[in-house]
Amino acid sequence: xxxxxxxxxxxxxxxxxxxxxxxxxxxxxxxxxxxxxxxxxxxxxxxxxxxxxxxxxxxxxxxxxxxxxxxxxxxxxxxxxxxxxxxxxxxxxxxxxxxxxxxxxxxxxxxxxxxxxxxxxxxxxxxxxxxxxxxxxxxxxxxxxxxxxxxxxxxxxxxxxxxxxxxxxxxxxxxxxxxxxxxxxxxxxxxxxxxxxxxxxxxxxxxxxxxxxxxxxxxxxxxxxxxxxxxxxxxxxxxxxxxxxxxxxxxxxxxxxxxxxxxxxxxxxxxxxxxxxxxxxxxxxxxxxxxxxxxxxxxxxxxxxxxxxxxxxxxxxxxxxxxxxxxxxxxxxxxxxxxxxxxxxxxxxx
Amino acid sequence: xxxxxxxxxxxxxxxxxxxxxxxxxxxxxxxxxxxxxxxxxxxxxxxxxxxxxxxxxxxxxxxxxxxxxxxxxxxxxxxxxxxxxxxxxxxxxxxxxxxxxxxxxxxxxxxxxxxxxxxxxxxxxxxxxxxxxxxxxxxxxxxxxxxxxxxxxxxxxxxxxxxxxxxxxxxxxxxxxxxxxxxxxxxxxxxxxxxxxxxxxxxxxxxxxxxxxxxxxxxxxxxxxxxxxxxxxxxxxxxxxxxxxxxxxxxxxxxxx
Numbered sequence: 268x269x270x271x272x273x274x275x276x277x278x279x280x281x282x283x284x285x286x287x288x289x290x291x292x293x294x295x296x297x298x299x300x301x302x303x304x305x306x307x308x309x310x311x312x313x314x315x316x317x318x319x320x321x322x323x324x325x326x327x328x329x330x331x332x333x334x335x336x337x338x339x340x341x342x343x344x345x346x347x348x349x350x351x352x353x354x355x356x357x358x359x360x361x362x363x364x365x366x367x368x369x370x371x372x373x374x375x376x377x378x379x380x381x382x383x384x385x386x387x388x389x390x391x392x393x394x395x396x397x398x399x400x401x402x403x404x405x406x407x408x409x410x411x412x413x414x415x416x417x418x419x420x421x422x423x424x425x426x427x428x429x430x431x432x433x434x435x436x437x438x439x440x441x442x443x444x445x446x447x448x449x450x451x452x453x454x455x456x457x458x459x460x461x462x463x464x465x466x467x468x469x470x471x472x473x474x475x476x477x478x479x480x481x482x483x484x485x486x487x488x489x490x491x492x493x494x495x496x497x498x499x500x501x502x503x504x505x506x507x508x509x510x511x512x513x514x515x516x517x518x519x520x521x522x523x524x525x526x527x528x529x530x531x532x533x534x535x536x537x538x539x540x541x542x543x544x545x546x547x548x549x550x551x552x553x554x555x556x557x558x559x560x561x562x563x564x565x566x567x568x569x570x571x572x573x574x575x576x577x578x579x580x581x582x583x584x585x586x587x588x589x590x591x592x593x594x595x596x597x598x599x600x601x602x603x604x605x606x607x608x609x610x611x612x613x614x615x616x617x
Numbered sequence: 618x619x620x621x622x623x624x625x626x627x628x629x630x631x632x633x634x635x636x637x638x639x640x641x642x643x644x645x646x647x648x649x650x651x652x653x654x655x656x657x658x659x660x661x662x663x664x665x666x667x668x669x670x671x672x673x674x675x676x677x678x679x680x681x682x683x684x685x686x687x688x689x690x691x692x693x694x695x696x697x698x699x700x701x702x703x704x705x706x707x708x709x710x711x712x713x714x715x716x717x718x719x720x721x722x723x724x725x726x727x728x729x730x731x732x733x734x735x736x737x738x739x740x741x742x743x744x745x746x747x748x749x750x751x752x753x754x755x756x757x758x759x760x761x762x763x764x765x766x767x768x769x770x771x772x773x774x775x776x777x778x779x780x781x782x783x784x785x786x787x788x789x790x791x792x793x794x795x796x797x798x799x800x801x802x803x804x805x806x807x808x809x810x811x812x813x814x815x816x817x818x819x820x821x822x823x824x825x826x827x828x829x830x831x832x833x834x835x836x837x838x839x840x841x842x843x844x845x846x847x848x849x850x851x852x853x854x855x856x857x858x859x860x861x862x863x864x865x866x867x868x869x870x871x872x873x874x
Contacts, residue, residue, distance in 0.1 A: 519851020
């Protein structure tokens with residue numbers, strides 16, 4: 268082994284790379300569990316890519332075959348059911364962990380100068396993640412996926428004047444059909460993954476160039492440092508193991524999260540199942556559109572919320588990062604979070 | 618909003634027939650009664666619309682166009698003797714058995730048609746409760762109907778129990794397509810009996826279906842076994858992962874700062 272390692276070292280000089288990127292790369296010693304969310308997200312992206320490729324080997328992107336192809340994959344291919352469930356439930360977990368990651372960045376003020384680009388790339392990844400979920404949701408062509416996509420794409424119709432055109436543009440026609448499936452499939456498997464990879468790479472590159480922001484409270488010069496490997500890698504692995512356990516609890520014990528009875532029926536455009544709703548991460552938006560009397564106002568509020576989130580580092584330029592020293596900002600974050608959770612629960616129960 | 622992309626919405630399907638009839642409730646209550654009852658029916662649940670039975674155009678721009686007998690093939694309320702034919706367009710096997718039964722072969726003035734027992738618009742999912750003393754004794758003695766009901770009840774209960782087990786598997790994310798198909802075929806064969814009205818035939822087929830349900834029960838049992846084994850594997854895997862997390866935690870603590 269040693270000789271092989273030396274042979275590779277002579278040609279690649281990897282030991283220097285390992286030292287500079289792992290053992291010699293020093294990070295703040297007081298990084299808390301929230302700092303491991305990024306690694307958990309990387310793990311989940313890896314899981315999505317791997318299971319997605321396996322699903323692709325059997326999936327047929329045609330309305331007449333799509334449903335049977337995924338059901339046959341679950342029934343006839345060894346561990347096909349497991350691959351499909353992991354892909355579907357890990358998508359939910361990805362959105363949840365991404366939300367936690369962004370929340371921790373918000374509260375600890377880590378989006379502030381000089382990390383504006385990191386924040387923007389994170390918000391873009393959040394948007395892309397939701398779009399990947401939406402586009403992937405349609406692919407099984409089940410009653411649930413068909414009607415949830417119909418409801419979700421309907422929301423764009425709230426925009427005045429161009430609303431109906433936007434809905435047609437999203438669907439490729441008046442209704443969700445083969446055209447919609449074709450374009451969602453193309454986006455989901457050939458556009459979003461490389462885009463995701465590129466922006467994640469940019470996000471990580473920026474993190475390495477600017478450095479990890481230590482939790483607020485201790486002056487920079489007083490923060491102790493520890494090597495990234497093994498210290499922080501062990502912390503990342505602890506969080507990854509925990510979230511993998513959460514994933515498998517979902518896969519083995521509560522698969523109904525992603526596979527309620529309507530997900531086990533083929534799409535029927537002539538029969539609307541009762542109480543169909545979008546996935547949990549779109550429920551707040553869905554409920555807001557129902558609650559606000561004017562649909563345009565509802566869409567406008569959501570657009571404004573998204574724009575504020577994206578441009579936050581340029582709007583909040585103060586140096587202070589400690590949350591308790593920013594009571595107004597903290598109040599806004601807590602109120603927004605309560606609003607999001609409240610609307611989601613309301614949407615679920617209504 | 619016909620033709621609009623947003624019309625493909627999440628509400629239960631309704632059409633111009635329903636809208637127009639309901640709008641006239643204040644002028645004539647009888648016009649609004651059918652759609653109001655239909656909304657609570659199994660037909661509504663399965664998107665069987667007014668025009669599927671009565672003909673007419675559900676997108677007609679006015680009453681005349683909607684009720685056009687030639688272009689829209691509007692038949693209105695069918696005559697009693699035509700009702701089995703209208704229902705039989707979809708319920709083919711039931712119609713076939715009914716046409717051979719005493720219910721149809723009896724004197725015309727005594728003849729019960731589909732709506733006599735099932736109702737016209739407030740039609741619920743058919744169960745054995747439809748065979749009851751109150752309904753049956755309106756035309757004849759209940760004794761024979763009761764014997765048919767008794768002969769069918771045990772198998773019907775088995776079929777219902779199997780349906781619940783299949784539903785439970787489905788709600789656990791299991792693929793139950795083949796179980797569903799077998800159950801559907803058995804249930805259909807069995808439900809046709811209620812229209813044969815031949816006690817010997819009812820007993821014979823009920824026994825056959827009863828035996829078939831045993832086979833189906835075994836297949837469901839296999840799937841339930843698969844589910845249990847998966848859960849056991851999932852529990853072990855989850856426990857290992859949590860132990861792994863704990864191991865990483867202690868390994869990190871041992872390194873200090």
